[in-house]
Amino acid sequence: MSMMITLPDGSKKQFDAGVTPLEVAKSISQGLAKAALAAKVNGKVVDLATPLNGDAALAILTFDDEDGKHVFWHSSAHIMADAVQHLFPGTKFGIGPAIKEGFYYDFDSEHVFTPEDLLAIEKEMLRIAQSKAEFQRSEVCREDALKTFGNRKEIYKVELIEGLADDAVISTYQVGDFLDLCAGPHIPSSERIKAVKLLSLAGAYWRGSEKNKMLQRIYAITFPKKEMLDDYLFRLEEAKKRDHRKIGAELGLFTIMDEGPGFPFFLPKGMIIRNELENFWREEHGKWGYQEIKTPIMLNQQLWERSGHWDHYKENMYYTTIDEENYCIKPMNCPGGMLVYRTQMHSYRELPIRMSELGLVHRHEMSGVLHGLMRVRCFTQDDAHIFMLPSQIQDEIRGVVQLTDILYKPFGFNYWLEVSTKPEKAMGDDAIWNIATKALCDALDEMGRPYKINEGDGAFYGPKIDFKIEDSLGRIWQCGTIQLDFQMPEKFDLTYVGEDGAKHRPVMIHRALFGSIERFIGIITEHFAGAFPLWISPVQVRVMNITDSQKAYAEAVTEQLKAAGIRAEVDARNEKIGYKIREAQGQKINYMLVVGDKEMAEGTVAVRKRGEGDVGARKVEKLITDLLEEIKNKAY
RNA sequence: GCUGGAGUAGCUCAGUUGGUAGAGCAGCUGAUUCGUAAUCAGCAGGUCGGGGGUUCGAGUCCCCCCUACAGCUCCA
Numbered sequence: 001m002s003m004m005i006t007l008p009d010g011s012k013k014q015f016d017a018g019v020t021p022l023e024v025a026k027s028i029s030q031g032l033a034k035a036a037l038a039a040k041v042n043g044k045v046v047d048l049a050t051p052l053n054g055d056a057a058l059a060i061l062t063f064d065d066e067d068g069k070h071v072f073w074h075s076s077a078h079i080m081a082d083a084v085q086h087l088f089p090g091t092k093f094g095i096g097p098a099i100k101e102g103f104y105y106d107f108d109s110e111h112v113f114t115p116e117d118l119l120a121i122e123k124e125m126l127r128i129a130q131s132k133a134e135f136q137r138s139e140v141c142r143e144d145a146l147k148t149f150g151n152r153k154e155i156y157k158v159e160l161i162e163g164l165a166d167d168a169v170i171s172t173y174q175v176g177d178f179l180d181l182c183a184g185p186h187i188p189s190s191e192r193i194k195a196v197k198l199l200s201l202a203g204a205y206w207r208g209s210e211k212n213k214m215l216q217r218i219y220a221i222t223f224p225k226k227e228m229l230d231d232y233l234f235r236l237e238e239a240k241k242r243d244h245r246k247i248g249a250e251l252g253l254f255t256i257m258d259e260g261p262g263f264p265f266f267l268p269k270g271m272i273i274r275n276e277l278e279n280f281w282r283e284e285h286g287k288w289g290y291q292e293i294k295t296p297i298m299l300n301q302q303l304w305e306r307s308g309h310w311d312h313y314k315e316n317m318y319y320t321t322i323d324e325e326n327y328c329i330k331p332m333n334c335p336g337g338m339l340v341y342r343t344q345m346h347s348y349r350e351l352p353i354r355m356s357e358l359g360l361v362h363r364h365e366m367s368g369v370l371h372g373l374m375r376v377r378c379f380t381q382d383d384a385h386i387f388m389l390p391s392q393i394q395d396e397i398r399g400v401v402q403l404t405d406i407l408y409k410p411f412g413f414n415y416w417l418e419v420s421t422k423p424e425k426a427m428g429d430d431a432i433w434n435i436a437t438k439a440l441c442d443a444l445d446e447m448g449r450p451y452k453i454n455e456g457d458g459a460f461y462g463p464k465i466d467f468k469i470e471d472s473l474g475r476i477w478q479c480g481t482i483q484l485d486f487q488m489p490e491k492f493d494l495t496y497v498g499e500d501g502a503k504h505r506p507v508m509i510h511r512a513l514f515g516s517i518e519r520f521i522g523i524i525t526e527h528f529a530g531a532f533p534l535w536i537s538p539v540q541v542r543v544m545n546i547t548d549s550q551k552a553y554a555e556a557v558t559e560q561l562k563a564a565g566i567r568a569e570v571d572a573r574n575e576k577i578g579y580k581i582r583e584a585q586g587q588k589i590n591y592m593l594v595v596g597d598k599e600m601a602e603g604t605v606a607v608r609k610r611g612e613g614d615v616g617a618r619k620v621e622k623l624i625t626d627l628l629e630e631i632k633n634k635a636y
Numbered sequence: 637g638c639u640g641g642a643g644u645a646g647c648u649c650a651g652u653u654g655g656u657a658g659a660g661c662a663g664c665u666g667a668u669u670c671g672u673a674a675u676c677a678g679c680a681g682g683u684c685g686g687g688g689g690u691u692c693g694a695g696u697c698c699c700c701c702c703u704a705c706a707g708c709u710c711c712a
Contacts (some may be wrong), residue, residue, distance in 0.1 A: 104707095115641075202707030204640025210709055214639055217707070245704095249647085258685080258703055316711085361712090366637050367703090369710065381712065440641045466712095478712055547669045574669070582673035596671055608672065 006057040015052070022048035022188065025060045035062040035224075037187045038071040045071065047137065047185040063224050073098035075135060075175075075186040076193055076222040077105050082133070082178035083124035084109075084218075085220045089115070093180070094206055094215045100474065101232075102221030106204055108156065113216055118198040121218070133176040135186035143362055145170045149181060157181045157204065179484045193222045195229035244471075244525035245372040251530055251538070251587060253521070254373060262370045262377030264518060269538035273521055276536045277514065278358060280634075281382055281407065288403050290356040290384055295336025297360055301326035306491055307335040308427055312460045315407065316363045333359035334485070334510055337385040345497040349507060351367075352388035352396055358517070359383045373522035374477055374492060379515040386509040387494065396509055397443035397465075397482060404480045404513045410535070410634040413527045415469045415479070417449055420457035427487045436484040437463040461487040467515070471526050479515035479523065486506075491517040531588045531610060533636040540627065541568040542589045543605070544580040546596040546600040553600045557593065557620055566631075581608070591627070 002018040005024060015024060025032045025048070039046055040059040045067050050072075052058070061068030077096030084091055084107055094106030107113075140148070142161065149157040160181060166169060173182045175190060198220045206212035223229045240246070248254045253270035254261070266274060282292065298320070304310045309331065318329040330336065337355055346353065353525030362378045369375050370377065386396050408415060419440055422433040440463055442449050451465070458464055469481035485508045495503040514520035524532070534540055541561055544552040551572045561568035571580045577594060584592045593605040604617040618626070 112640080200706055201640060204708045205638080208709070210638075214708075216639075219707080256704090289660065363711080366710065368637065368639095368708080370704090375711070379712065418698090481712070512712070519712060544672095546671055549669080576669090576675065577671055579674055580672085584674060592672080594672065598671085606672080614672070 003052070004055045005052065006055075008059050010115070017053055018051045020049050020051055020056050021046070021058055021060060024052075024058060025597050028060075032060055032062070036060045037062060037192065037224075038185050040067065045112070046187050047135070049137075050185070063228075067554050070098045070242045070395075071185055071222065073103040073222065075190070076220070077103040077357065078135070078173060078175050078178060078180055078182070078186070078219055079125050079128050079190055079193060079222075079494070080105050080121065080134070080198075080218065080441075081107075081180065082128055083121045084174040085178055087120055092154055092156060095160070096180075099219075102199065102219060104204075104219045106206070106215040106217045108206075108213065108215050113201055113218065115201070118201065118218065122196050125193075125196045125222075128176050129190045129196070131176070131190065131192040134188065135184075135190075136174040137171055137184055137186075138174070139169055139171045142170060144241060145172070145181065148172070148179070185291055185567050188454045192224050193319035195223040195226045197221050197229055197233070203314060218507055239474075242526045242529045243372075244374075244522040247525050247530040248372065249523075253525065256372070256376075261367065262365060262375075264376055264378075264526045270521070272538040273524075273532065273536055274517060277517060277520065278382075280410070281358075281514065284403065284406055285356050285384070288354070288399065290354040291346055292356045292358075293337070293340055294357060295359065296330075298327050298329050299330055299361075303335050307338070308461065308487065308491060309335070312425060312427070316365070316423055318362050318364055319331050329362045331361050331363045332360070333357050333361060333381060333383045334385060334488055335492075337383075338488055338494065339435065341385075341387055341494055342492060346387070348389060348496055348504075351496060352386050352392050354384060354386045356382075361541070373518045373525075374471065374475075376516075376518055379519065381511050381512045382514045382517060383510070384510070387489075387496075387506040388509070389496075390507050391440045392483070393507055393509075394443045394446065397440060397484075398447055399510050400482050400509065400513075401444070401447060401449065401465070407513050408480075410533065410636060411524055412636045413469060413523070413526060415467050417444065417451040418454050418457075418466045418468055419444070419451050420454040420459075420464050421467060422463065423458050425460055428457070432486050433458075433463060436486055440465050440482070440484055459483055462510075467513075469523050471523060477515075477519060477523060479520060480513045480563075481511065481515060483510045485510050528636075529588075532590075533634065534590050534627070535631045537588075537635045538567065539569055539587060539589045540566055540631075541591045541593060542571055542580075542587075543568060543593045543595065544571040544577065544578050544584070544586045544596065548574060548596065550595045550600050556594050557595065557605060560620055561624060561627075564628065566624065566627055585610070593623075 001012050003017055004012050005015050006012050007028060022033060022036060025036045038050055038061045040061060041052065041056050061071060063069055063072060074097060077098065081093055081096055086110055088111050092108040094108065096105030126407060145161050146158060147211040149161065151446055158355065160593040161170065173180055173184055173186055198218060200219045202217045203214045204217040205214050221232065251269060252267050254267055255265045257265065301310065313331055317331050337357065340355060358380050360378065360380050365375060365377050388396050407414050421437050428494055444465065462483050464481050464483040466478045468476050469479050470476050489505050489508050494506055496506050498504045543554045543558045545551050554570050554572055558568050558570040581592060588610060589608050594607055594608060599617060601607055604619050605623060606617050607615050607623065609615050
């Protein structure tokens with residue numbers, strides 16, 4: 001029996017039935033066979049040792065493919081478990097999956113792992129890797145699986161088996177002395193693992209639930225080449241340098257102190273970025289027909305009971321009592337916005353009404369989740385509530401998505417959209433949720449925008465579209481959000497007078513585009529590694545003289561720049577020019593202007609541009625024109 | 637909130653078996669007047685995160701808090 005295999009390059013070739021992907025790879029190239037980690041047969045990832053029966057399209061996975069890496073790291077997790085089993089007998093095993101970069105395994109052990117243990121485990125893993133341990137797959141029936149893992153007191157594995165569907169194929173993999181419940185696939189042999197690094201130790205709840213026992217999770221990464229590990233560690237160090245918490249301190253943007261955990265202080269330079277962002281935001285919102293309002297930071301408890309926040313969000317709210325009446329500090333801006341809408345009667349002719357607010361909200365976040373500016377306890381949402389006719393939903397959502405694109409454009413980062421559906425703890429019935437969710441998806445479909453669905457991740461009052469951005473350490477943050485809200489207009493009995501003279505219920509969108517000004521500043525700080533585009537940069541220009549004799553000229557040039565509205569400062573200290581340059585470079589100042597006798601005589605400045613170095617001398621007037629142009633363009 | 641390591645000068649860190657708190661950078665003062673990533677010298681700077689305890693004596697050992705960090709869980 002023979003069959004036709006479509007090879008990775010698209011060509012077809014005949015093979016005998018039962019040939020394995022590894023053998024196919026060898027027939028194409030020994031090099032490929034050597035690098036092969038797993039295979040993809042008709043789109044499904046399998047072991048290299050899987051016999052092929054019948055025609056198939058075959059792809060050989062190496063460490064260059066995402067799927068290949070995934071298999072490699074998943075196999076490495078088994079090796080780590082084997083090592084832990086050797087060093088700490090009696091350890092029970094949770095799960096050990098591959099993640100985006102590396103893998104982890106969750107252990108339940110009497111012994112609390114120490115950093116020294118990690119080194120020992122690392123060593124043992126390398127030993128196992130070098131021993132060329134092979135991965136052996138077996139398929140077993142449910143009873144045998146339960147017996148095998150039950151005898152070993154592997155309570156977590158037993159729980160996993162019990163949770164498998166009735167018709168599931170149950171397979172195990174043996175590598176070294178370690179047997180694991182696992183669907184696979186795996187690399188053929190541990191010898192492909194040449195470099196191992198255990199990265200961190202952390203607690204993690206079994207199955208991610210707070211109610212379950214906390215296991216010890218070890219994060220690690222492995223590579224098929226030693227140099228790849230060095231490269232990875234170098235990249236990790238580089239990423240740490242971009243951390244907005246570090247840059248924020250170095251550049252004097254913001255600070256968070258013990259006196260107010262989670263409540264950031266904005267320093268003068270951070271305030272410049274903030275104000276520039278807000279100016280830009282106001283300008284664009286003005287063009288898109290928004291009217292700005294400001295609602296109080298604290299309103300009485302009754303209001304929050306009415307809005308539903310009291311029932312759904314109480315544990316995250318701060319309260320106080322004034323004149324024996326209970327008040328809540330707002331965790332969201334919507335109820336205030338509803339009250340504003342109700343101050344007047346509205347006609348269908350007025351709709352849509354777009355009401356924006358840079359609203360300061362406070363949320364009692366759990367202490368362990370705080371993270372620089374990305375996750376704080378008080379932040380400013382660039383909020384807006386849009387009240388409209390049901391027939392205007394699509395247009396308004398489209399408008400908001402377009403406005404978001406405009407607001408994100410001057411930063412040039414990658415972002416993607418996700419639609420979140422009804423959560424467990426929600427107000428309103430399924431029917432209304434379905435209509436609302438469909439409206440969001442329809443608007444995006446119509447615009448041809450791709451998006452991912454997050455089941456059950458919506459707000460308690462409605463489904464949403466989120467804009468997600470990744471930070472320097474690969475964490476993903478939600479920035480913009482567009483939430484359709486059919487609940488709030490109901491709760492607050494909002495109405496408009498229709499064409500027919502009767503009262504009708506408006507539909508509402510609740511949206512924030514930067515999301516939180518604080519988080520957005522954190523995101524762009526990391527995105528630019530502190531080297532902000534000119535228009536938003538706290539210090540755009542620093543003028544430095546070479547010797548004291550040009551001090552007056554340097555100061556005069558600085559004043560001239562400032563008068564033109566450019567954020568310029570002078571470094572007229574009695575220091576060497578190299579020293580001044582070094583400092584300005586560290587502060588990521590966009591333009592360094594050096595003035596010596598030559599420039600003073602000519603009425604010019606020697607221009608050194610951040611990232612480009614010396615770009616020659618320029619007349620001060622010409623420079624001002626150029627800078628103003630660059631600021632206006634918001635180039636990055 | 638939970639788990640794990642951690643907190644010493646503004647910053648980065650050293651501090652032996654418990655015995656008078658140290659360095660570099662930044663800061664201040666002076667000298668130097670210099671052409672594109674660190675000029676030299678001097679001075680000052682700390683209730684060792686906070687509170688208890690053990691001890692003749694605690695940065696160091698024990699207990700309780702607080703905070704930042706990594707992760708889990710939760711979220712803009």
